[in-house]
Amino acid sequence: MNILRISACACALFLLSCSSAPSTAERTELALGTVCSVRVLDGASEKALDDAFARLAAIEAEMSANDPGTLVDQVNQAAGGQAVAVPDDLRYVTRKALEYAALSDGAFDPTIGPLVKLWGIGTEDERVPSADEVSAALAMVDRWLLELDDQAGTLRLAKPGMRLDLGAIAKGYAADEAGRILAEQGVTAAVIDLGGNVKVVGRKPDGSPWKIGVQNPFDDRGAYIGIVTVTGDRTVVTSGVYERYFLGDDGTHYHHILDTRTGYPVRNGLASVTIIASSSIDADGLSTTLFALGLDKGLALANSLDWMEAVFIDEDKRVYLSDGAQAIFELTDDSFVLAQADLREPSLSDTNTQGAPSEVQTPTSP
Numbered sequence: 001m002n003i004l005r006i007s008a009c010a011c012a013l014f015l016l017s018c019s020s021a022p023s024t025a026e027r028t029e030l031a032l033g034t035v036c037s038v039r040v041l042d043g044a045s046e047k048a049l050d051d052a053f054a055r056l057a058a059i060e061a062e063m064s065a066n067d068p069g070t071l072v073d074q075v076n077q078a079a080g081g082q083a084v085a086v087p088d089d090l091r092y093v094t095r096k097a098l099e100y101a102a103l104s105d106g107a108f109d110p111t112i113g114p115l116v117k118l119w120g121i122g123t124e125d126e127r128v129p130s131a132d133e134v135s136a137a138l139a140m141v142d143r144w145l146l147e148l149d150d151q152a153g154t155l156r157l158a159k160p161g162m163r164l165d166l167g168a169i170a171k172g173y174a175a176d177e178a179g180r181i182l183a184e185q186g187v188t189a190a191v192i193d194l195g196g197n198v199k200v201v202g203r204k205p206d207g208s209p210w211k212i213g214v215q216n217p218f219d220d221r222g223a224y225i226g227i228v229t230v231t232g233d234r235t236v237v238t239s240g241v242y243e244r245y246f247l248g249d250d251g252t253h254y255h256h257i258l259d260t261r262t263g264y265p266v267r268n269g270l271a272s273v274t275i276i277a278s279s280s281i282d283a284d285g286l287s288t289t290l291f292a293l294g295l296d297k298g299l300a301l302a303n304s305l306d307w308m309e310a311v312f313i314d315e316d317k318r319v320y321l322s323d324g325a326q327a328i329f330e331l332t333d334d335s336f337v338l339a340q341a342d343l344r345e346p347s348l349s350d351t352n353t354q355g356a357p358s359e360v361q362t363p364t365s366p
Contacts, residue, residue: 025049031056032171033066034195038178041189042205048185052178056194059174062090065113065165066123072164076113080160085153093166093173093281094148094155100169100285101143103301107292108285109260113163114140121256122244128254134263141260172237172284175199179233179280196243199235199280210234216333217242217271217313225313225333228276235280239287240272240313241265257291268294269314276328277308286310295320299341312341 025044028037031053038052062071075084097110114137120126129137145158157164171194178192179201190201191210200210209231213224217240228236244256259266273291275283286308290298295312302310302322309325318339321329331338 027053029053029056032060032174032194033064033167034171036195037191037193038182039191039193040182040187041191042202043185043187043189045185045187048182048187051185052181052192055177055181056174059089059170059177062087063093063166063170065116065163065167072166075155075157076163079157079162083147083149083152083154083156086155087153089173091148091150091153091155093170094146094164096173096281096285097166097169098143098146098148100289104289104293106143106260108168108289109141109143110164110166110169111141111143111146111157111162112168112258112260113165114138114161115258115260115263116165116167116256117163119254119256119258121246121254126246126254128248128252138260138263141263168239168288169281169285171195171197172235172279172281175235175280175284197235197237197280197284199233200230201233203232212236214238214274214311214329215240215242215272218317225319225336226311226329226331228274228311228329230276230328234276234278235283236274236276237280237283237287238272238274239291241270242272257288259292266292269316270295270298270312271315272313273298274311274313275308276310276325283308295341 023042023044024040026037026039027049028035036056038049040048064070065072065076067073071086071090075086078084094110100108101110118129118133118137140159140161145162146164147156147158175192175194175197179199182190182201188202189204192199192201198212204210209229212228214226214228215238216223216225239257241253241255246254248254255265257266258264270291273287275287277283290302290310293301295314299310299312299320299322302308309328310322311325311329312320317336319331319336320339320341
């Protein structure tokens with residue numbers, strides 16, 4: 001079995017393939033804050049690659065919370081003031097983010113921007129902030145104060161100091177958009193890898209299924225603990241403690257998935273959560289959501305959604321599968337063990353950070 005490593009230095013997952021294919025092309029560029037790779041296995045054209053990467057650049061120019069002048073930056077600069085006119089796609093991604101915020105009662109929250117900026121994880125400014133700084137930033141995190149008006153075509157943050165950050169979901173949308181563009185350009189088989197958000201388009205030319213490795217969260221990128229086997233257009237997205245992190249002066253590991261209840265990195269015993277679905281934006285939002293909810297609530301939620309599957313890995317190298325994942329996931333690393341969670345009925349209201357009434361909405365099948 002030949003291993004095709006898709007931007008192996010930057011990706012949490014990679015593709016395993018058993019054959020070469022006609023009409024192929026590959027391109028790798030920096031976009032969306034990571035290394036992005038598109039490999040076309042059949043139906044390749046330079047225009048298809050040009051259009052796909054142009055769309056990635058356009059999404060970054062709209063939705064980055066870190067670059068000055070983006071539309072998200074404009075929304076953040078106007079916090080507490082007037083609403084900002086934004087296009088349909090930015091409102092769509094924001095609406096999806098709010099959908100997962102509602103589903104998790106705020107464990108996932110697109111207004112987490114003040115905490116993300118404060119910690120600066122993955123940037124030159126990463127540091128451990130003081131407790132007072134964390135408390136002040138946490139007071140600015142409130143999904144109920146993010147106003148989305150589709151009729152007016154606007155977004156507004158109601159309180160000065162709030163910041164919209166779509167980093168936990170925009171890359172999934174970008175993968176879906178790249179896949180759409182490739183298909184429209186006649187591509188019949190391709191692998192899109194946006195720094196760990198992997199989406200396969202169409203079917204492999206030889207008719208065999210796609211085999212995608214699930215990253216070992218305790219090893220170098222490219223090391224996998226098992227294989228997901230899928231056919232057709234599917235996506236595999238992982239959120240984990242290994243993606244972006246730094247070590248404090250005392251050796252404490254601080255990762256980028258922040259807890260909206262405490263303002264500190266989530267500590268719940270999980271090392272990673274992988275989602276398998278057809279929609280990458282949903283897989284992206286869900287991977288962070290389920291990680292933030294923890295094993296019991298996260299696995300219960302995964303089992304309630306019939307359009308996706310999940311693989312949970314905890315800090316003790318135990319692997320937990322959603323009900324349907326057992327049919328598509330094979331554990332290949334014998335240093336890990338399959339385990340069964342002792343699930344209780346989830347109470348998502350436990351994760352509500354703002355004291356607002358519960359508003360759980362289950363996403364429809366993408």
